[in-house]
Amino acid sequence: MNISKRFVTIIFLLSLIVSSCGFFSAETPAPAAITETSIPLPTSTPAPHALNICLGQEPNTLYSYGGPNAAARSVMASIYDGPIDMVGYEYQPVILTKLPSIENGDAQIVRTPLQAGGQVVDADGNLVLLEQGTRVRPAGCRSDDCILTYDGTTPLEMDQMVVTFRIRPDVTWADGTPLTADDSVYAFTLASDASAITNTYLLDRTQTYEAADANTVQWWGVPGFIDSSYVTNFWAPAPKHLWSQFPANQLPTVDISSRSPIGWGPYVIQEWAAGDHITLTKNPYYFRAVDGYPKFDTLTFRFIADPDMALSELVAGRCDILDPSIRLDNHAGLLREMQTGEQAQAFFTPGMTIEWLGLGVSPAAYDDGYDTQFQKDRQDIFADFHTRQGIAYCLDRQSVVDNVLFGETTVPTTYLPVEHPLYDPNIAPIPYDPAVGISLLEQAGWRDTDGDPATPRLAVTVQNVAAGIPLQLNYYTTTATQRRQVVDILSRSLAQCGIGLNVQYFSQNDLYASGPEGYLFGRRFDLVEYAMGVNGIEPPCDWFTTGEIPSASNAWIGTNVSGYSNAQYDAACLAAQSALPDEQAYIDSYRQTEVLFSTELPAIPLYYRLRVSAARPDLCRFDLDPTANPLWNIEAIDFGEACQN
Numbered sequence: 001m002n003i004s005k006r007f008v009t010i011i012f013l014l015s016l017i018v019s020s021c022g023f024f025s026a027e028t029p030a031p032a033a034i035t036e037t038s039i040p041l042p043t044s045t046p047a048p049h050a051l052n053i054c055l056g057q058e059p060n061t062l063y064s065y066g067g068p069n070a071a072a073r074s075v076m077a078s079i080y081d082g083p084i085d086m087v088g089y090e091y092q093p094v095i096l097t098k099l100p101s102i103e104n105g106d107a108q109i110v111r112t113p114l115q116a117g118g119q120v121v122d123a124d125g126n127l128v129l130l131e132q133g134t135r136v137r138p139a140g141c142r143s144d145d146c147i148l149t150y151d152g153t154t155p156l157e158m159d160q161m162v163v164t165f166r167i168r169p170d171v172t173w174a175d176g177t178p179l180t181a182d183d184s185v186y187a188f189t190l191a192s193d194a195s196a197i198t199n200t201y202l203l204d205r206t207q208t209y210e211a212a213d214a215n216t217v218q219w220w221g222v223p224g225f226i227d228s229s230y231v232t233n234f235w236a237p238a239p240k241h242l243w244s245q246f247p248a249n250q251l252p253t254v255d256i257s258s259r260s261p262i263g264w265g266p267y268v269i270q271e272w273a274a275g276d277h278i279t280l281t282k283n284p285y286y287f288r289a290v291d292g293y294p295k296f297d298t299l300t301f302r303f304i305a306d307p308d309m310a311l312s313e314l315v316a317g318r319c320d321i322l323d324p325s326i327r328l329d330n331h332a333g334l335l336r337e338m339q340t341g342e343q344a345q346a347f348f349t350p351g352m353t354i355e356w357l358g359l360g361v362s363p364a365a366y367d368d369g370y371d372t373q374f375q376k377d378r379q380d381i382f383a384d385f386h387t388r389q390g391i392a393y394c395l396d397r398q399s400v401v402d403n404v405l406f407g408e409t410t411v412p413t414t415y416l417p418v419e420h421p422l423y424d425p426n427i428a429p430i431p432y433d434p435a436v437g438i439s440l441l442e443q444a445g446w447r448d449t450d451g452d453p454a455t456p457r458l459a460v461t462v463q464n465v466a467a468g469i470p471l472q473l474n475y476y477t478t479t480a481t482q483r484r485q486v487v488d489i490l491s492r493s494l495a496q497c498g499i500g501l502n503v504q505y506f507s508q509n510d511l512y513a514s515g516p517e518g519y520l521f522g523r524r525f526d527l528v529e530y531a532m533g534v535n536g537i538e539p540p541c542d543w544f545t546t547g548e549i550p551s552a553s554n555a556w557i558g559t560n561v562s563g564y565s566n567a568q569y570d571a572a573c574l575a576a577q578s579a580l581p582d583e584q585a586y587i588d589s590y591r592q593t594e595v596l597f598s599t600e601l602p603a604i605p606l607y608y609r610l611r612v613s614a615a616r617p618d619l620c621r622f623d624l625d626p627t628a629n630p631l632w633n634i635e636a637i638d639f640g641e642a643c644q645n
Contacts, residue, residue, distance in 0.1 A: 048297035051637065054310050054319035056326035058275065058303040062261050064236060065190055066252040067197035070325040075301055077631040078280060079263035081288075083236050086627045089420055089537050091231055095179070095264065095287075097166045099231050102582060107230055111139040112160040112223045116152055119207070121224035123147045125574050127204055130156075136224060142578070142585070144571070160207075161221040165234045169215055173239050174268045174283045181211035183237035190238055193248035202233060209235070226578045228586060229538045237264070266294035266635040277302045286635070293635040295642065307331055314344055314614055320639065321615045321622060324630050328612040330482060332406040335614055345615045347624040348408040350417060350608035353533025355486075357395070357604040359388055362563030364516060364523040367551055370464065380464035381471070381526070386444040387462070388601040392430045393437030396493035401607050404485045408612075412605035414594040416539055417626070424591040427598050434496045441497060446471050448498050456500035472500040476519050477529035479505045486529065486606070501527075515556030523550060523563050531609060532559060537627060541573035541593040544602050564602030569593060618643060 059072030068076060082094025093099050100106030114120065114130055122128050123135040123144075130136070132152030139157040141147065150156060171179045188209045191198050205227070208220040219233045227233065239262050243251060251257040260269045264287065267280035280299040283289075302319065304310040310326045311334070313319040322328065328335065335346035365377045382388055397411040413429040416422060445461035456470040475491075477483045484505070491501045506519065511530070515522030520530055534540050540559075542548055547570075548560035576589035613624050620643035621636045631637075 049295065050298045050300065051296040051320050051639075052300045052302060052318060053321045053323055053631070054302045054304045054313060054326065055323045056305055056307075056310075059278070061252065061258045062269075063252050063258040064187075064238070065193075065196035065198050066258060071301075071303075071323065073629060074323050074325065074631050075278060076263075077265070077629045078267040078299055078634045079261060079265050079269065080236065081263075081265035081286075081635065083234060084232060085629075085632050086537055087623075087625050087632060089627055091537070095168050095171045095237075096234070097168055100163050100165060101231070102580065106164040106166070108162045109159050109226070110162055111157045114156050114158055114223055116150075119222055120158060121205060121222050125578065127222065142226075142583075144575075158223040159226060160223045161219075161225065161227060161230055163219045163221075163230045163233055164212070165217045165219070167215040167217070167237075168287065171264050171287045172285045173241075173264055174262045174285055175242075176285050177239070177241055178214075179237055179264050180214050181217045182214075183240050184217050184235050185209060185211050186240040186244065187235040187238040190243075190248050190251065191235060195249040195252055197252075202227075206233075226580065228577055228580055229536065232536070267299050270298075275303065288635060295636065295638040299634075311335075311338075311344075311614070314616065317616070320619060321637075322613055324611045324613050324624070328614065329405065329610045332408055332610070332612065335612070336406070338614070342617050345617060345619060345622075347611075347613040347615070347622070349611050349624050349626045350409045351533065351611040351626055352417075352535065353531050353609040354412055354415070355529065355531050355606040355609055357490075357606055358520070358525065358528040358530060358562050359391070359601070359603055360523065360526050360528075360562065361388075361602055362523070362549075362565065363525075364551065364563070366563070378526075379459075379466060379469050381459075381462070381469070381473075383464045384444040384462065385600050386440045387446065388604075389430070389599075390437045390440035390444065390446075390497065391494070391499065392601055392604050393433050393440060394494050394497035394499060395490055395604065395606070396432040397490075397606050398432055399493070400486050400489050403489065404482060405607065405610055409608045409610050411607055414598050415541070415543060415605065416594065417608065419626070420537075420539070422539055422587060422590045424594045427594055430598075432493060434493070437497045441471070441499075446498070453496065453498055455498070457498035470500065471498060472502065473526040475501045475503045475527040475529070476506060476511060476525050477503075478508050478511055483529055515550050516552065518556070520561055521550045521556045521558075523561055528561070529606070530561075533609070539576070539590050539593075541569075541576060541590065541597075544597065545570045545573050560602070562602040564600065566596065566600060569596045569600070572596065 055071040055074060057069060057071045059075050060069045062072055062076055083096060085092040085094055091099055116130055118130050120128060120130045120136060123137050128134060130150060132150060134150045135147055136150055136158060137147055139159050167181060173179055190196060192203055205222045205225045207222045210218055212218050221227055242262060243257055246254055259272050266283055266286050268283045270281045271279045278301045282294060282297055304313060307326055307328050310319060310322050314322055338344040339346040359382050361382045363378055370377055370380055401407060401409055401411055413427055441457060445459060446457040447460045449458050456472045459465040459467055459469040487503055494501060511520055519525050520528055543559045544564055545560060546565040548558040549563050550556040550558040550561060572589050572592040576586060579586035579589060611624060613630060615622055616639060619639040621638060623633060624630060
């Protein structure tokens with residue numbers, strides 16, 4: 001960090017005081033009279049060019065492997081830059097000279113000889129030890145028709161990925177120390193430590209991560225692991241020359257890594273006033289300084305949880321940007337009025353998080369088999385996908401978007417946004433159409449036996465459901481105001497199709513509690529409204545694979561809370577994740593998962609949750625991208641006259 005000059009400043013000020021306080025001896029002549037015309041005009045020092053960004057919460061930590069919250073990630077974008085940005089569903093190199101690819105030779109697939117007992121990724125994508133009976137893909141095998149079962153003795157070669165990352169030689173830490181490949185390898189060791197809060201999927205499938213020279217890192221995958229997102233397998237460097245004096249398990253708590261970490265980005269931390277603000281100043285060693293970046297001398301992050309107060313501070317000029325960590329989605333109408341009145345700029349973009357209506361296709365009670373004889377288990381009301389489709393047609397999701405979210409987001413068709421390069425445009429969206437919904441429910445065996453649309457339909461010929469059971473569903477969600485508004489609209493639209501709801505609201509802790517007690521992860525619901533999103537560009541088809549079903553066998557951890565299981569879907573998702581982006585199988589397999597998802601509907605996507613931000617009227621080059629950190633280009637943001645250039 002910066003070396004304090006306070007001691008030198010104090011001495012300088014004392015010298016001024018001593019020389020100006022009239023300490024003259026008797027022999028010292030009085031100073032000559034000074035005429036008005038001889039007084040020099042004062043020269044004004046320009047005020048520092050400053051930017052104030054207001055966050056919705058105080059960062060919990062600035063340590064990369066300490067589980068930083070959304071506010072922390074915004075602050076970290078000003079300390080670090082990249083190392084790889086995600087913008088517009090594409091990756092961009094920042095501190096790398098280029099992105100590796102098969103085409104440029106920095107990504108390769110090599111044949112590797114193996115012996116029994118070695119670690120491999122098998123044909124089903126599992127990390128296993130190679131032994132007799134293991135199903136594997138031998139070298140050159142990229143499809144299911146060439147899978148073999150290892151006999152334990154025959155020589156075997158498998159494909160292994162090797163990816164090379166090249167760091168720009170002009171990047172230094174904010175103290176002037178060169179940033180090297182060894183710093184990235186050191187970050188890999190920190191991520192591997194038991195104290196690190198990080199996803200271990202890639203760590204587990206990394207055989208070697210090493211420095212080839214001062215500016216080159218190589219990643220070697222476990223044999224059999226063909227990673228479609230290999231371009232991101234670079235660990236953001238950590239300052240080994242500063243942090244290595246501490247054991248890895250202390251770094252989550254010591255100030256040097258959690259409160260005042262040094263980076264290579266445009267700013268360095270000067271002060272963290274707990275509960276109030278964090279102030280940063282320009283990094284004199286920033287590798288883009290020669291291009292005139294960053295634009296501000298000082299950058300201050302203020303902590304304001306109340307959206308109303310944050311908007312007032314924006315109007316008063318004490319906030320220049322309101323970060324999306326401030327929950328402004330309930331103020332969309334006001335923000336649009338402020339923009340019309342030129343009081344602010346409003347930014348809306350559908351984020352990477354979807355609001356879901358989960359369907360209890362297979363509750364946890366079914367894990368020991370569905371009881372049809374004594375009916376101890378909940379009726380199997382979602383077994384027929386026509387029922388699930390019928391519910392989707394009876395949900396007025398567009399009304400939710402228009403009335404709750406002011407038309408600033410969209411209703412998803414699949415689990416991918418329409419802007420995603422892998423989105424399948426041939427899949428027809430499911431609109432609100434009660435007539436079609438009723439027809440599908442009738443096809444599944446749900447009938448309006450009393451002719452009264454206000455009462456729920458009854459099961460007559462529904463698969464695995466006893467005759468006379470009403471289509472009355474328990475609907476669980478949290479107490480959030482927006483979700484209450486959503487439930488009001490959806491319950492009215494479902495009632496038009498003869499679907500009744502018993503709505504119950506829970507605290508976040510209760511709804512998201514671990515299984516088996518928790519309603520969501522314990523798979524104890526008919527319908528449940530929750531949010532789920534990603535931080536990457538790769539399509540998350542594995543959200544709905546069998547392996548992601550929370551259960552006792554995996555400590556109730558998983559994203560497939562509906563309990564949906566389809567071998568065809570699982571195979572398509574695995575094939576997509578095992579293909580490379582320039583292969584046709586990559587596109588075809590992902591689109592197959594979209595088709596299966598939109599037909600089977602293990603969960604119904606309600607809407608993309610909004611990312612909302614606001615800024616002073618004359619701010620420029622602030623780009624709220626759905627895939628990027630809100631402050632991904634913090635170094636270029638400016639306001640005032642500079643924006644006219």
